[in-house]
Amino acid sequence: MSLDRVTMDERVPRDFETLRATILDRRESLPKRIAQIAAHALDNPDDIAFGTAASIAASAGVQPSTLIRFAQQLGFDGFTSLQQVFRERLRERNSSYDERLLALRAKAEGGAGHRAIFDGFVAAASTSLNDISRTLDEAHLEKAVSLLAKAETIFVLAKRRSYPVASYIAYALGKLKIRNQLIESAAGLNAEMIGFATPADAVIAISFSPYAPATIEEARTISEQGVPIVAITDSSFSPLAQFATVWFEVAEADFAGFRSLSATMALAMALTVGVGEKRRGTGRKRKA
Amino acid sequence: MSLDRVTMDERVPRDFETLRATILDRRESLPKRIAQIAAHALDNPDDIAFGTAASIAASAGVQPSTLIRFAQQLGFDGFTSLQQVFRERLRERNSSYDERLLALRAKAEGGAGHRAIFDGFVAAASTSLNDISRTLDEAHLEKAVSLLAKAETIFVLAKRRSYPVASYIAYALGKLKIRNQLIESAAGLNAEMIGFATPADAVIAISFSPYAPATIEEARTISEQGVPIVAITDSSFSPLAQFATVWFEVAEADFAGFRSLSATMALAMALTVGVGEKRRGTGRKRKA
């Protein structure tokens, strides 16, 4: 047996960063095909982690046997051991963000003091942003923006918890010189305001469970007038969804009984600025 | 052949979250061994992603064939397709938090379409949350909460961009049955409202550059009446800071000319709920 040599001085990189450094270090001295794989491996680490030797070799444009030689040259005893390093990287990377969030949440739930409360809200907001970033339907977004961009006046409809979002939308639309009307309950003239809306206009309606009855009623009325509605709500069973031309499902995390608004805010701003861009793009002009 | 049934109505979950929801949904109705695997899968998703059918079955304490039946019951055509979902999850979540943010921001700046705009706002919000989580001064938070908890009425003062935050604070304070007064400009009676404030009350004032002159003026007036002020603003040179008893410096990231509100929102909620807790803790009661 002459395995001694292997165990003697060859230090096998066990973590991805070391491996990466090793590869970059030897880059010059590697044979052509091996270098080809090295480049491919650092560029597409996920493929190495999940692919088979054959599939990786094919997408790197080499023979499977070369891939194995590459692994062996780095001190591994085969492709499989090399792959372990790439897989370990994904395992560890993955946990970092979630762990951070979990830690925050744990601190929020376990810990005392007001810092804990603050952490709870930060965690809820982060979670919500994370979720919406994954689940947002791009087609819905495009459709909603087109719809709103065509509107003469954009009516913004929201009560209670959702009202802050509506007021920010109204503020942003105003800054972008897009004609809009915020429907607030203060003056008690909602019915009259809604009466002005025509099918040439559009509505952004926001409501979450428990749905403010006034919002639902007003959405119903306005939809019966043939005005298209973009709804932001929390489930496809929401009463808002049935009146809506396009609707978004936003799941906000909550803390201490108050749901985050961060995901809804991000979506609201994307809609607003999206409409602004679209109008500028088509040369359409609006005065405040 | 009776495969028709499968292709007909069974909707196969393609992303991890949907899959997770589906499993949790059917949890009750699953056979014992299948449930055993379901639990193991949700607890050790990484193992499912990387292991072989045999190794996973062993560590879940079942037969490999059961694992395959589990996958089929969910609508997949075999273990391999189920595994794809677990692998996709790792691919998408793969990068560390910072890298993910960078990627989002790059996509937002480079990319076209409205998804890019959305990503930009999500990135801005995440960055802001990240920043405030690092920089928030805990002592300031404690001091602000004590100050507000002692107030008879909490006045909330903000205009324009900061107004949504103020309206959410007012909403939350209301739900917590804490007496508060939102100072909005609509009725034009701000001066009179402010006149009611006494040193036994307190103010939450929010303003960011460019500072709304009305907010500054009102803050000045109210501080001259001896009312303590908690300010949320963006720099210690802010005109708001000089009137404030306690102030928070919040740096919000911006995108497309609109700053995020997420960090301010999180702080605002922490203050609000903090006050609520403190009052309940000291047995102090308030009526709406």
Added chain:
DNA sequence: CAGCGAATGGAATGTCTGCCTCATTTTTTG
């Protein structure tokens, strides 16, 4: 340009994979 060692391609190999089948056990139903 001949000679030689390293590098490479491609097929062969034995192992292990996922998945199917069928016998057995458990649960449900009448």
Added chain:
DNA sequence: CAAAAAATGAGGCAGACATTCCATTCGCTG
């Protein structure tokens, strides 16, 4: 409690897998 249905266990099979081996090509050096 019997019969039927569902769930489970275990062995077997075809195919895919990583790896090895050997013939061929490439890139030196003299």
